[in-house]
Amino acid sequence: MNTLIPKTLTRLTSTPNSVPLFITTISRTMSSCSAQRVFQLKVDPLTGNSEWIVIEENDHVSDNLQNPRLLATTSYLDMLNDSRRNAAYRQAIDKTITKPCHVLDIGAGTGLLSMMAARAMGCCDSNACHDTKKMVTACESYLPMVKLMRKVLHCNGMGRYISVINKRSDELKVGVDIPSRADVLVSEILDSELLGEGLIPTLQHAHDRLLVENPLTVPYRATTYGQLVESTFLWKLHDLYNNEAKALDGIHLVPTGLDTALCVKPQQYAMHCDAIREEIKLLSDPFKIFEFDFWRRPDSHGETELCIKATDDGRVHAIISWWILQLDREGTIFYSTAPQWISTPNNAGLGDWCDHWKQCVWFVPKSGVSICKGEEVLLHAVHTDTSISYNLKTQVTRNEVRQCDFNAKDFHLILPPERIAIYGDSEWRLSMLTALSNALQRRLHPVCVVADDSVFLTLLVAHLSKTSHIISLFPGLRDDGAQYLQVVADANGISMDSVEVLEKRKTYLTMQDTHQEKVDILIGEPYYYGNDGMLPWQNLRFWNERTRLDPFHSEDVLIMPCKGVLKACAMSLPDLWNSRCCLRKIEGFDHSVVNTTLGACGELPAPQDGPCLTFFIWQCGEIKELSDKFTIMEFDFSKPIIPCYAKAQVDFTEAGICHGFALWIDWVMDAESSIVVSTGPDQKCRKQGVKLLAKPVAVGTNGSISTGECCSATIEASFDPTNGELIIKHAFS
Template sequence: MNSLISKTLIPSIFLCFSTRLTLTTNSLRHFKPPSLPPPRLMTSDSSQRVFQLKLDPVTGNSEWVVIEDNDELPEFSKEPLLATTSYLDMLNDSYRNKVFRLAIDKTLTKPCHVLDIGAGTGLLSMMAARAMGLNGMVTACESYLPMAKLMRKVLHRNGMGKAINLINKRSDELQVGVDIPSRADVLVSEILDSELLGEGLIPTLQHAHDKLLVENPLTVPYRAVTYGQLVESTCLWKLHDLYGNEAKASDGIYLVPAGLDTFIHVKSQQYPMHCDAIRKETKLLSEPFKIFEFDFWKRPDSHGETEVQIKAIDDGSIHAVVSWWILQLDPEGTIFYSTAPGWIKSPANIGKGNWCDHWKQCVWFLRGTGMKVSKGEEVLLEASHTETNVSYNVNVRVPQTDIRQHDYRSGGFQLLLSSERIATYGDNKWRLSMLAAVRNALQGRVNRLCVVADDSIFLTLLAANLSKTSHVISLFPGLRDKGAQYLENVAKANGFSMDRVEVSEKRKACLTINDTHGKKVDLLIGEPYYYANEGMLPWQNLRFWKDRTLLDPVLSEDVLIMPCKGILKACAMSLPDLWRSRHCLGEVEGFDHSVVNTTLGACGELPAPKEGPSLPFSIWQCDESKELSEIFTIVEFDFSKPISPCYGKAQVQFTKHGLCHGFVLWVDWVMDAENSIIVSTGPDHRYWKQGVKLLTKPVAVGINGSKSTSEFGSTVVEAFFDPAISELIIKHAFS
C-alpha cells in the first residue's frame, strides 16, 4: 500500500450525533442516541462506569460499551469521542468566550460559592475562580464522564485542580450536605442549544433554584429572550411540503396521494439552520417580534403560552417562522450575545464576529404551501413552550369578521421523515432519474423478484408500479413496521396490490431462499438511503454494499444491482469559516486548552500521527467557500462484487489561487451500467451532507506553472476503504 496511507487505522467509530440531548444531562452537547443511555453502574470497588454507544454505520449494528472511571480512557476510546459534537466550535467562538468572561468578572466582585452546571472543559469555572482571586468556592458539575475526564486534564494544565471541585454527576443528582457543603450564591452555566431550551435549560434551572441555589441568586447569564420573523422562501417550502412538490412531478408515483397528504411530513419542531445562506431566496414578511423571555435568576415555569399580533410588511406566502435568541449576561443590560441572522441589525448582533456552527437560527415550517398574506394584514402568532421545545401556530385575522386558521393538526397514520428527505422525494429531477433507472432495469423482465435493500419507499412504489408481474420485497432496515403500514395505505393509489409487495420481518439484511419463496433475486436496488444514517458521512451509505454482500447467496447469476457502483468524488476548497471553527485550541480567555484538541477532533497542529476526523457537513451552509480545483475522482466501489477493501489515488491540479482549507468529499451513485444515470450528493445539492477533511493548516495554492514560489500547484489525494472497520481513510500530500 502507498506510504501515504497510515498503517494505523482508526478503531471502531464512536458517534455523538449532532442533534441535541434533552432533559438535564447538562453536558454532552447535541448528543442524541437512539434511546436513553443506560444508567451508571457502581462496581464493587466503588468506581463509576458509564456506557458509550458504539455504532457501525456500514452494518447498522450498534452496541453499548463500558467506559471505566480511571485515569486513562480505554484503548478503544482514545480517538475523538466527541468530534461530532459542538464543543470545539463553541470554544473557538471568541465572542461568546469574551462576553461570558466580561459578565463573570462583573458579577463576581467578592468571594462566594459558585456553581457551574454543564461545566464542559471547565472554562466558566476557571473564569469564576480567577475572578474571585482563588479565594471563593467553585463547584463544577459535569455529568458526561469522558468530558469530566477531559476537564480534569484542563484544570491540571492550568493549575486549577485544587481551586475547583469537579463532580461527575447530573445537577439534579447533587445534594446539599452530601455533594456540596451549602447552597451556591452564584450560578454560571451555558446549557443552551439553537432553540434555547433543547439541552434541558428549564428543568435544570428549576431543580437548581429548588435545591442548589440561595434565594435570589446571582446568575450568568441573567436573561434570554427569543425573537422571530415570518418569511417566504421556496427553499424552505421544498423542505417540508411533499404534497405540493409532488403535484408538479410527472412520474405517476404518489407518495402522498390526494386525501392522504398528511401521511408523510416533517416533525413539528424547530430546525437549526444557517439562514444567512438562503437570504437571497428569502422574502421577509414581518418585522422581528419578541416571543418568550426566560430569567435565569428565578425559577422558570415548565410551560408557557403567548400570543403575538404581527402586521405583514409585504404580500406573500408565510412558509416558515425563523427564530433566534438574545442572551443578556448582566443585570444592567450592557453585555449581550445574539444568534440572530446577519440581516438583523441590532446592538446585540453587532460585533459578534465570526461565523459559528454551534448556535444557528431555527426554522419552524408551516404545513402545506404556506399561508397567504397581504401587506398590512394582521397575523396572530400563538407560541407555546414545554420544558424542552417551542412550537407555533399561525392565524391570519380578517378585519371585523373571522380568522383564517393554519391548521397543524393531522390524525391517523404518520410517517415522520427529515426535511432533507422530504425535499429529495419532492425533487422532480431526482424522481425522473430514479424512474428511468428502474424502468431500464425492469425492461424485458417478467415474473421477477425485486429486493429493495434500503429504506426507500419511493423505489418500492416504483418497482411495484412499473412491473405488474414482479414480486417486491422491501427490507426497510430502519422503517420496518412503519414502512409496511405506509405501503398498505398507498398501494391502491399507486396501482398495485399488497399480494405482490412485502416487507421482510427479519431484523437484518441477510435473507435465505425460504424468505424469497424459493426464488433467486433478479433485481437488487437502493438509492441508497438508510433511515438511521441521516446526517452521517456520505460514504457511510456504503452499507448498501454490505447488504448486497450478505444477500449474495440468494442473488441470481444475472442479477442486476442498482446502483451498480459508487464513485468517491472530491474538490479542494477554501473554507475559512469552517476551518476557523474547528481548528486547534490554544489559550481560551487566558486558559490553556491544548490538551482537548485530539479528543475533540480538532484540525491543526496535532501531534503525529494524529489527524482530525472527516466531518459530515452541508457545504452550502458555510458562510464562505470557494472551489480551488476541478472535481476529481479518487476511488470507485464496484457493487457487482462482494464488499472488499478499496484504494484509490488522484493527482489534483489547482485551478484557482487561494488558501486551501481542506477537501470536500462525496459519493456519486451510478444507477445503470451505461453510466448515464448518476445521482450526485455533492455540494451543489442541498439535501445531502458532504464529508469534509480539513487540513492541519491552510495551504496557499495556485495554478500550476504560475510564477509564485509560495503556492502549491498540485496535490496527491488518496483514499482507503476498509470494510473491516467501516472507515474511509483520507490522506494527502502537497507538491
Template sequence: MAFLTPNCRLISSARLLSASPSAPRLRFAHAQAMSSCSTQRVFQLKLDPLTGNSEWVVIEEDAGETAPESLHKGLLARTSYLDMLNDAPRNKAFREAIDKAITRPCRVLDIGAGTGLLSMMAARTMGLMDSPTCHGNNGSVTACESYLPMVKLMRKILRANDMAKSITVLNKRSDEVRVGVDIDSRADVLVSEILDSELLGEGLVPTLQHAHDMLLVENPVTVPYKAIVYGQLVESTYLWKLHDLYNNEAEISDGIHLVPAGLERIIGVKLQQHPMHCDAIKREIKLLSEPFRIFEFNFGKRPESHGETAVHVKATGSGQVNAVISWWMLQLDEEGSIHYSTAPKWITSSGAGNWCDHWKQCVWFIPGKGVPLAKDEEISLRAVHGDTSISYQLEPHQPISTGQDHNVKGGDFCLPLSPERIAIYGDAEWRHSVLNAIKTVLQRRAPSLCIIADDSVFLALLVARLSIASHIMALFPGLQDKGIHYLKAVADANGFSMDRVEFVRKKTANWTVHDTHKKTVDLLIAEPFYYGSDGMLPWQNLRFWNERTALDSLLSKDASIMPCKGLLKVCAMSLPDLWNSRRSLEKIEGFDHSMVNATLGACGDAADGGPCLPFFVWQCGEVKELSQIVTVMEFDFSRAISPCQGKAKVKFSEKGICHGLVLWIDWVMDAEYSTVVSTGPDQRYWKQGVKLLPTPVAAGFHGSTDAGEASCLIVETSFDPSNGELVIKHIPS
C-alpha cells in the same frame, strides 16, 4: 437495546455527544454504575453503519486521566465542543459577565461545565488558585458535568491551569446533586451554558427548575441573566420545498403519488424547529415582518414548564408566509450591557458576525403553501413552550404541535421524514432520473423477485407500480413497520396490491432460499437512503453494499444491482469559516486549552487535521471551489464488499487558500452511466464529508504558481469494510 449491569440506571447527559457536528450537542444515552469501590463506568452506544448493529462500549473512570489521547478522541472529536470553544464572542461575553457578577467570595455552581471554562473564570475572579496564599478565602466553585469523557478532559485542563484543587468536579447530572452530600450549602451564583439553537433543547427549563428548588439560594445571581427569543416571518421557495411534498408533487406528472389526494399529511416533517444556517439562503428569503419578541426567560427565577403568548405581527410586505425564522439573544448581566445573539447577519446593521456551527437559527415551517399576507395586514402568532421546545401557530390557519410524535394508527398516520428527504422526493429532476433508471432495468427483464435494500418508499412504490409481476421484499431497516404501514395507505392510489409486497425483519446475513420463497433475487435496489442517518458520512450509506454481499448466494446469475457503482468524488475548497471553527486551541480568555487539541480533533495541531465530518458544505459560511472535481475511488457493487484503495491528483484551478477536501459519492444507477445521481455540494439536500487540512495550503495553478504555493494535492483513500471507515491522506505538491 442496552446492556445494563445490576445497579446500573439509564441517564442522559447535560453535555451532549453529537451525532452530527453540524448540529448542536445532541442527546445520547449512557449508563453509569457505582461499584463497591466507587469505580464509575459509562456505556457509550456504538453503531456499525454497515451492518446496523450496535454495541455498548465501556468507558471507566479508573482508566486514568493520563491515559493516551486516543482513548477518548473517537468520542469527543465528533462533538461540537471545539466549535463552541472557538467562539470568541461567546467566551468574551461570559468572561465579562462573570467578572462583573462576582464581586466577593461566594459559592458558585457551574451546571454542564464541559471543559470547566466558566468555572475557571469564576474561580479566578474570586482569587481561587492552587496556591497556599488562597487559604482562608470562603469562596468555592463546583463544576457539575455528567459526561465522563468530558470530565476526564476537564480535570486535565484544571491541572494545566493550576486549578485542580480550587474547583470541585462532580461527575453527575445536576438533578442528582444533593446539598449536604455533594455540596455543603446552596449556591449564591449559577453560571451555566446549556443552550442549543432552539434555546431549550438541552433541558434548560427542568435544569433551572431543579436548581432553584434544590441547589440555589433565593434570588441568586445568574450568568446569563436572561434570554429573549425573537422571530421573523419569511417567504422562501427553498423553505417551502423542504416540507410541502404534496403541493410540490402535484406539479410533477410521473404517475407516482407519494402523497395522494386525501392523504395530504401522510408524509411530513416533524412539527418542530429545525436548526439551519439561514444566512446561506438570505438571497432566497423575502422578509415579511420586522423581528418580534416571543419569549423571555429569566435565569434568576424558577421557569414554568408551560408558557403561551400571542404576538400580533404587522406585515412589512406582501407575500406567502412559508416559515418563522427564530433566534435568541442572551443578556448576560443584570444591567443589560453584555449581550450575545444567534441572530442572522441581516439583523445587524453591519451584517458582521462570526460563523459558528454549534448555534444556528431555527426554522418553523408553515404547513402547505403557507399563509398569504398583504402589506400592513396584522396576523396573530401563537407561541407555546414546553420543557424542551417551542412551537408556533399562525392563527387560525395552522394546528399547533403537542410535542408528541405522530401515532401510527388509521388516518392519523404520518411518516416523519427530514426536511431534506421531503425536498428530494419532491424534486422533479431527481425523480425523473431514478424513474428512468428503473424503467430501463424493467424493460430488459421483468424481475420475479425484487428486494428494496434500504428505506426508500419511493423505490418501493416505483417497482410495485411498474412491474406488476414482481414480488417485492422491503428490508426497511430504519422505517420498519412504519414503511409497510405507509405503503398500505398509498397502495390503491398507486395502482398496486399489497399482496405483492412483503416486509422482512430478519437480518440478511441469516437468509436462506426459504426466506425468498425459493426464488432467486433478480433486482436488488437502493437509493441508497437510511432512515435516521441524516448525520452520517456519505460512505456510511454503503450498508447497501453490505446487504448485497450477504445476499450473494441468493442472487440470480444476471441479477441487476442498482446502483451498480459508487464514485467517490473529491474537490479542494477554501473553507475559512469552518476551518477557524475547528482550529487548535491555545488560551481561551487566559486559560490554556492546548492540551485538548488532539482529543477534540483540532486543525493546526493534529497531524491529520482531525476526523472527516459530515456537513452541508453550502451552509459552511464562506466557501469556494479551488479545483476540478476528481474521482478518487470506485465502489463496484457487482462484486462482494471488499477493501478499496484509490489515489488521485487534485489540481488547483483557482488561486486561494485551501482549507480542506470535500468528498461525496455519485451513485451510478446503470452500467451505461446514463443515470448518475450526485450528492455533491451543488446538491443542497445531501451532506458531504469534509476533511480539513491540519494547516491551510496556498493554492496556485499550473503555469502561474508562485513561491510558497502548491499546484495540487495528492489524495489517497482506503475503505475498510470491517468497520466502514474511510482513511483519507493528502500531500501538497
C-alpha cells in the same frame, strides 16, 4: 454538555437509528464502590448492528472506547473556538462575581466557566487557597468530558480550587454533594432553539434545591425573537404534497386526503439562514416572542399571541427565530444568534461564524399562508420544558380562520426535511424512474429486493411492474415503513399482496423469505433512515448488504446503483477551519490538552490527524471551490465488497487558501453510466464529508504560481470494508 437531556439521547429518541459517525453516546452513569461507569452505544455503520460498551472512570480519556471520534463529533471544539462567546462570559463573570461566594457551574464541559469564576474570586492568589467562602462546584454528567476537564484544570493549576462532580445537576444534593446552596449560577446549557438541552427543568431544580434565594446568574436573561419569511427552498423542505404534484411518475407519496402520511416533525430546525439570504424574502419586522430569566424559577409552560403586520406581499413559508442572551444584570453584555441582517444590542450578533448555535426554522404547514403588505396575522407561540412551537392564523375569505394543525391521531411517517425535499425533487424522481424502468425491461416476474429504507423505490417498482414480487428490508423504518405502505397502497393502485416488508433482520434472509426464488433486482437509493449524521461513504452499507445477499442472487441479478464514485473538490473554508482549529489559551486558560481528543485541525502530535466530519458545505460560512470536482476511486457493486485504494491528482483552477477537501459519493444507477445521482456540494439536501488540512495552504493555478504557492496536490484514499473507515491522505506540490 447537556445536564438533564443529552442531545444525543434526544436525537435517538426521535430517530432511533441516528448515530453520528461510529459512536452514539447515551450517558447512563452507574456508581460502584470502585469506579464510575458510562454505557456507550457503538454502531457499525456498514451493518447497522450495535453493541453496548462500558467506559470506566479509570479509562484514559484519549482511548475513548478505542475510537478517537467519540468527542470529535461533538460541538465542544467549535464552541471553545467562539471567541465572542468566551469573551462575553468572561466579562459577565468578572462583573458579577466580586466577592467570595459559592459558585455552581452546571454543564461545565472543559471547566472554562468554572476557572473564570475561580479567577474572578481571586482563588489563584497565593493567600486565598484556605478561604472557605470561595468555592466553585463544576457539575458535568458526561464522564469522558469530566476526565478531559480534570486534565484542563490540572494544566492550569486550578484543580484544587474547583470541585468536579460527575453527576447530572438534578442528582446533586446539598449536604451530600455540595456543602451548601450556591450563591451564583454560571451555565451554558443552550442549543440553537434555546430550550432543547433542558434549560427550563435544569433551572427549576437548581432554584428549588441548589441555589440561594435571589441568586446571581450568568447569563441573566434570554429572549427569543422571530421573523416571517418567504422562501421556496424552505418550502420544499416540508411540503411534499404540493411539490410532488409536479412529478410525472404517477407515484403519490402523500396522496390527496393523506397529506401528512409522510411528513416532517413539527419542530424547529437549526439552520444557517445567512447562507440562503438571497433566497429569503422578509415579510415582517423582527418580533419578540418569549423571555426567560435565569435568576428566577421559570415556568414549564408558556403561551403568547402576537399580532404581526406584514411588511410586504408574499407567502409565509417559515418563521425564522433566534435568541439574545443578556449576560449581566445591568444589560451591557450581550450575545446573539441572530442572522447577520438583524441589528442587535452592542453588535452582539456581529462575530465569527460558528456552528454550535444557528438560527431556527419553523415550517408553516403545506404551502404556507398568503399575506398582503399591511395585513395583520396572528401568531400563537407555545413553549414547553424543551421546545417552542408556533401556529400562524390569518383572516381569509368569509372570515374563516386558516390554520394548519398536525393531527396526532393519524399515522405519520416522520422523515428529515432534507429527505422530504429529495422525494419532492422532480429531477431526482425522473432519474430513479428511468433507471428502474430500464432495469425492469424483459423481466416478467422479477423478485425485487429494496435493500434500504426507500419507500419511494418500493412504490415505484410496484407501480412499474404489477407482476413483481417486492421485498423491502427497511432496516431502519421497519414496522413504520410497512404501516406507511399499507396507508398509501390503494391511492397508488398497488396491491400489498405483491409487497412485503421483511420482519427479520436481512442478514438472516432465507430462500423461504423469497418463496424459493432467486433475487433478480437489488436496488437502493441508497438511503438509511437515521443515517443523516454519518459520512457519505458510510452509505456503502448498500455494498456490504449486497455482499451478504449474494447467495440469494440470480446469475443475471441487476444491482442498482451499479457503482459508487468517491468524488472530491479542494475548498477554501476559512470559517469552518477556524471553528475547528487547535486551541491554545482561551481567555487566559490553556486548552491545548483537548485538541487531540476533540478532533482539532492544526499541528497535532504525529502521527495523529484530524477526522473527517460531516457538514452541509453550503452552510459552512465563506466557501470557495479551488479545483474542479475530481474522482478519487470507484466502488463496483457488481462484485462483493473488497478493500479499495486509489490515488488522484488535484489541479487547482482558482487561486486562494486551501483549507481542506469536500468528499462525497456519486451513485451511478445504470451500467451505461448515463444516470448519475450526485451528493456533492451543489446538492443542498445532502451532507458532504470534509477533511480539513492541518495547516491552510496557499494555492495558485498553472502559469500563475507565486512564491510559496502550490499548483497541485495528490490525494490517497483507502477503504476498509471491515469497519467502513475511509482513510484520506494528501500532499501538496
